[in-house]
Amino acid sequence: MNPDDDDTPQTIKEPRLWQDYGWTARVIKNEDDEGWAVAMSKIGASEPALIGPWTMGRDKKNPKPLDTNAFHTLVKTASEFVRRQEQQEHARLHQSVTVTAGGGRWQVNLDIVPDDDDPHALLSAVDAAGQTAARRRVAASFKLNARSAQSWIEGGFGKPA
Secondary structure, X not given: OOHHHOOOOOOEEOOOEEEEOOEEEEEEEOOOOOOEEEEEEEOOOOOOOEEEEEOEOOOOOOEOOOOHHHHHHHHHHHHHHHXXXXXXXXXXXXXXXXXXXXXXXXXXXXXXXXXXXXXXXXXXXXXXXXXXXEEEEEOOOOOOOHHHHHHHHHOOOOOOO
């Protein structure tokens, strides 16, 4: 196997650029002041996931060089930041409410499809046995709450109010 054909990103450990574990840390000039910043990017991403301040070196002009401990801390921080963003996005796009209606307990789910050309959502009702009893396309702006869920179920899964 030719090493040049390998798709595995190479490890880089330079004073202002480290690349490993699927991440790249790049020390950059801070545009807002006279200091330095570090940009953390997932390898292959077009934009940094996180940009934060970076420590000045002893000469108070140049940045402190990256090292193993700093890089590991940066990877951990950036990974946690990305994970929180993903959790927030999931919570925004997937909502659920449980109601008692129509003689039973129901979980009503709203899954928003953020399509630029055709934004919409899918409303579904799941019975106590875990079976999907109804699924309907609704506007992406549909407000799911206990009242709207109960009304939809009691209305026989017709067009939600």
